[in-house]
Amino acid sequence: MNHEPLSDSLIERQVSDAWDRVTAWLRRHAPASHAALGPGATAAAVDALEEDLGIRIPPVLRTLWSLTAGDDGVGGAGCLPGNQALMPLHAVAGFYRRQMAAQAHQDTLNARRPEDDRVTVWAAVWIPVASHGPADRTSGLYLDASTGYLGRWSRYNEGPDDELDTLTTYLEDVADMLEAPALATRDRPGLVGGALVWGSRLDPAREDRWRPLAG
Template identity: 65%
Template sequence: MPPRSPSGGVADAWRRITGWLWDNAPDSYAALHAGASPAAIAALEDDLGFRVPVELYVLWLLTAGDDGGNGWGCLPGNRALMPLDAVAATYRVKMGAQIHEDTFNTNRPQEERITVWKATRIPVIALGQADSTSGLYLDAETGSLGRWSRYNEGPDEALNTLVTYLEETADMLEAPALALGDKPGLIGGALVWLSGIDPAQKVQWQPWTG
């Protein structure tokens, strides 16, 4: 098997994020898992049936999951990087949903066939540390992120690549005045993004101004 090429963009962006957490949100930093071993990633690839993209491989070598600082994941919307076992379990569920749909697709006209999941999609980010009802997947074929849900809604718009997503997250932490779409802040020692906060907890939330 040929060696993987390095993906410096992911490593640089993730180190910017974790460096910010180390300096400003110790509870969120402490909630990050250690990196996975190459053997653990290879075992997951055996379950998936294909090699994961190099950018995701590099990310998992650095951090293989997020337990959430006081329950909040460190990514925008308080989403959390999924542990490898959760990735495998969610992938099996989603593939099972598509196999079930395919039993009906055989009797549907081509234009009416329903795709709720593609084999190349890898679930990588959950709505929250304790909420895996939805999240983001990385399409190994296109390199784009997309949204998934347990309710198998129709296709959603493609998002950025993993590199761009992490770079934009780091940018929002380092230059919060320029942040678009979400705003970082703190509750105690945890990073909490405004868009994913419970209204009852908003009084505790302190915006991060740099």
Template identity: 60%
Template structure:
């Protein structure tokens, strides 16, 4: 039976751990002969197969999700499984110490099904954005940074003092920031996806501001060198929010990272239906109308279609 590994998985599996691409290929070969190895997951139509990482070099335990069709198998996601926690004895050598309560307790992490959905949605939406940039705005595409590796994400989490939500993790595994062109990024308003070092710096800076919550992780900046406003992701609610020195009003309906990226992709693919902002091109670079600098309107051409 034919087994198909989705392109985004082939490109990013090595970001989980060096041994994951080989484990994924080996699992695909095994599924070709034993297509019913998986068990039903919480996702409709998706079978889940747990892979023992000890069978491969430099590979964690994996959860691999796939769709079984009559004549082929499509592997849709792969994620590393957290190690089983080992209870620690309390100070008196007796019962394990109990977790904190209230503010000391981290927000519950989404289950495997929710994580799998988020991985697929973010990868699909961002893939549509970057695919359009590659084909129509090569200058903007070239400004995108390569994806981050596990070590870089682990260092960021250590600096933040909290885990990075799965939707942000998969985005940064694909693209770890936007260096932009002439100060502008590729997101609506010509805002830019922050590099990880800027995320860490802005988080430290803004945590000192009264009212800034520990769960707010900066993601998007007004420009590549302008952090006077931008978007943060609330790790507890999954919603995006805006900070600004300019007292900009909040959106009527809060976005999630997924809906924000999906709408961005939709505006590029069907600009006539765009409502948030108007995309256009200027010399092979994507420029959004709301963020055009004075004097730059002359060489800007709105997208049509």
């Protein structure tokens, strides 16, 4: 059996197809959430971010950012499960710098700690992708540029997800949940007016207007 890695062009097509499914669904069923998505970033903007971070931006993330580079959200809720929102490039850069500064401080302390007690809050190869909300950085998802897998950061030291996702498989799962909500396992999608709102983080003030998706 052939286990050769997928080519960059195939990975880019897969993530583009998955995101196109998500945005097509939003356009038809949640126009407010669709309107909150930012435009794609130029290659020059991503190149500048790559230089700023000092790490290579994987093609899969370049592709996503070329389609949508940020989500303003609706009522504090982004369009990803858990109402997370794609971070704009300036927020990616700012958050990355803060986390690296926090890790540098921990490295100073780690030098005096036993090996088992050393703390890692951030790694240089972690690229922020989505945050808890459009303006909420208490938790979120990063892409590990060295492995291609998504991980989760949290200010509250929550544990990692049970399953490893690539950015492609994550977005394909989001599209699947929107198109077949009865089969959704990661989160439960619904609508508040013209906005997509996921049930796992439903604001009690909006609960009476939330309508879970059927089908």
